[in-house]
Structures are given as C-alpha cells and as structure tokens.
Amino acid sequence: MSKLTISQLSKTYPNGVKALDNINIEIDNGMFGLLGPNGAGKSSLMRTLATLQEADTGSAHLDGIDILNQPDELRKVLGYLPQEFGVYPRVTAEQLLDHMAILKGITKKSERKEMVKYLLDKVNLYDKRKKAIKGFSGGMKQRVGIAQALIGSPKLIIVDEPTAGLDPSERNRFYNLLADVGEKVVVILSTHIVDDVRELCTNMAIMNLGEIVFKGAPQTAIEDLSGKVYQKIVKREELDNYAKEYSIISNKMVGGKPLIHVFSESNPGDGFEQVQPNLEDVFFSKINTSNILV
Numbered sequence: 001m002s003k004l005t006i007s008q009l010s011k012t013y014p015n016g017v018k019a020l021d022n023i024n025i026e027i028d029n030g031m032f033g034l035l036g037p038n039g040a041g042k043s044s045l046m047r048t049l050a051t052l053q054e055a056d057t058g059s060a061h062l063d064g065i066d067i068l069n070q071p072d073e074l075r076k077v078l079g080y081l082p083q084e085f086g087v088y089p090r091v092t093a094e095q096l097l098d099h100m101a102i103l104k105g106i107t108k109k110s111e112r113k114e115m116v117k118y119l120l121d122k123v124n125l126y127d128k129r130k131k132a133i134k135g136f137s138g139g140m141k142q143r144v145g146i147a148q149a150l151i152g153s154p155k156l157i158i159v160d161e162p163t164a165g166l167d168p169s170e171r172n173r174f175y176n177l178l179a180d181v182g183e184k185v186v187v188i189l190s191t192h193i194v195d196d197v198r199e200l201c202t203n204m205a206i207m208n209l210g211e212i213v214f215k216g217a218p219q220t221a222i223e224d225l226s227g228k229v230y231q232k233i234v235k236r237e238e239l240d241n242y243a244k245e246y247s248i249i250s251n252k253m254v255g256g257k258p259l260i261h262v263f264s265e266s267n268p269g270d271g272f273e274q275v276q277p278n279l280e281d282v283f284f285s286k287i288n289t290s291n292i293l294v
C-alpha cells in the first residue's frame with residue numbers, strides 16, 4: 001500500500017496566474033481521477049508531483065518520501081506519461097524502452113532486456129518491437145508511453161490527458177491496461193474527459209481555477225445530485241433567457257436543438273423533466289462556468 005499526501009500546495013506563475021491554490025488531497029492505491037477543464041491547473045499539479053517544477057508553498061509526500069525536497073528519491077519510484085510524449089520517430093519501441101531503462105539507472109544489460117521484453121508483452125507491442133515508432137498509431141504510441149512509465153516498478157504513476165486523439169477501441173485497450181496496473185500502485189489520471197474517470201476511477205477530485213472543488217467517489221457525487229437535475233429541449237434563441245432564469249449545468253445539441261440540464265432543488269415546471277444525474281452533471285455543476293453556453 002502506498003499513500004500520496006498533498007498539503008497546502010500553492011503556485012503562482014510569474015505572470016500572476018495562480019495555477020495551484022492551497023491544494024489538499026490524500027490519494028491511496030488505485031486509479032484516481034483528476035478532472036478539470038482546460039487551464040484548471042491539472043498539468044501544473046502533475047508537473048509539480050513529477051518533480052519537474054517547484055511549488056511556492058506546501059508539501060507533498062509519497063509514503064516516506066518528501067517529494068519537493070527529495071526529488072531524486074521520488075524519481076526512482078515515479079512513472080510519468082506527460083501530455084506530449086515526444087519520441088525520436090526513427091527509434092524502435094525496443095530501443096526507446098531500453099534507453100529509458102538506462103536513464104532510470106538499470107545498468108545491467110540482461111536485466112534491461114528482460115524488463116523491456118516484459119513491458120512490450122504487457123502493452124501488447126512485442127510483435128512490433130523492431131518497428132519505428134514513427135509508423136505507430138496514436139494508441140500504439142500511448143502504449144509505448146505507458147510501457148516507459150512502468151519501467152522500474154514505480155509506486156506512483158502519473159498520466160496526463162492520455163486518451164486525447166485515441167479512437168474508441170484504442171481508448172478501451174488503454175483503459176484496460178491502466179486498470180490492470182492501477183490495482184497495485186497510486187495512479188493519477190489527469191483529464192478533462194469525464195468518461196475516462198467514470199470508467200476507470202474509484203476516487204476523484206475536480207479542479208477549477210487552481211482549486212479542488214470536489215473530492216470523493218464519483219458515485220457519491222452522482223447520488224448527491226439525485227432528484228436535483230432537470231432537462232428540457234429548448235430553442236436556440238431562448239437559451240439566453242433560460243440562462244438568466246435557471247442554473248444551467250450543461251447544454252448539448254440533440255438533433256440540432258439544445259438539450260439543457262438545470263440544477264434545481266425542486267421541480268421547476270415549465271416543461272422540464274427530472275433526469276437521473278450523471279458524472280457530466282456533477283462535473284459541470286461543480287465547475288459552474290458560464291461559458292458552457294457557447
């Protein structure tokens with residue numbers, strides 16, 4: 001069992017943007033979803049935990065390791081798949097993993113060979129090990145990314161927006177792989193895709209404007225909203241009026257017309273019908289932005 005404890009972590013960039021505003025979270029083994037809109041501060045938090053940038057104040061510990069003050073210790077047990085996983089295109093999957101293993105300090109060639117074979121097998125790329133990564137699909141590249149994040153039996157794995165650009169079957173394969181790994185270590189999945197969290201995570205936090213605005217189990221959050229979400233198909237030109245009168249939590253087009261979900265403690269009448277809330281409702285109700293109408 002591992003535990004990640006983040007306390008009072010804050011970071012303001014030189015341009016004045018407060019990307020992290022007093023973050024406090026405890027994360028146990030398993031898949032943890034960090035959900036937030038673009039710009040919420042997720043990458044800033046992930047980069048700080050991955051020891052790639054410093055915080056202004058606060059602390060973060062993985063078991064006995066003080067992450068901010070012992071970055072070298074943390075790096076030994078960290079697997080990180082950044083948002084942009086850049087690779088030299090001519091390199092093969094096998095060469096890349098071998099190289100990353102050297103960087104992780106695995107100096108014995110035979111040990112590396114065995115590990116690279118195990119990882120290629122695990123991400124189902126052993127047959128493609130001699131092929132240049134250049135020719136790989138997005139999903140295959142992400143699987144190479146996961147394989148490199150698993151080098152050296154990490155205790156903390158951070159994956160930042162991993163499913164962008166994957167087709168549904170690639171995404172599924174990637175989900176299965178992560179879920180498999182996630183049973184034994186702390187995995188943080190940072191994403192703005194609600195489905196990623198719904199399908200994979202037993203615990204989650206929602207971040208907005210540098211703050212944690214919710215933490216808990218996705219199912220609990222959904223139950224909390226139960227009986228308070230109503231929907232209606234409206235005309236596009238009426239949207240502004242509805243926005244003034246109701247607390248709109250989401251708006252999506254169905255057959256060319258806006259279907260709005262509103263938050264209301266009691267039945268608003270006016271043609272609205274009650275719906276079973278979903279995680280998307282939770283997400284939008286917590287971040288409560290006004291730009292969801294655009």
Ligand SMILES: Nc1ncnc2c1ncn2[C@@H]1O[C@H](COP(=O)(O)OP(=O)(O)OP(=O)(O)O)[C@@H](O)[C@H]1O
Binds near residue numbers: 018019036044045192
């Ligand atoms: N190096 C930087 N210098 C200045 N501002 C930054 C820097 N990096 C991020 N920001 C700003 O900090 C805020 C949080 O950005 P961050 O990338 O952490 O968010 P995010 O939730 O990961 O979003 P995205 O999904 O778009 O990556 C944003 O307003 C962003 O513009």
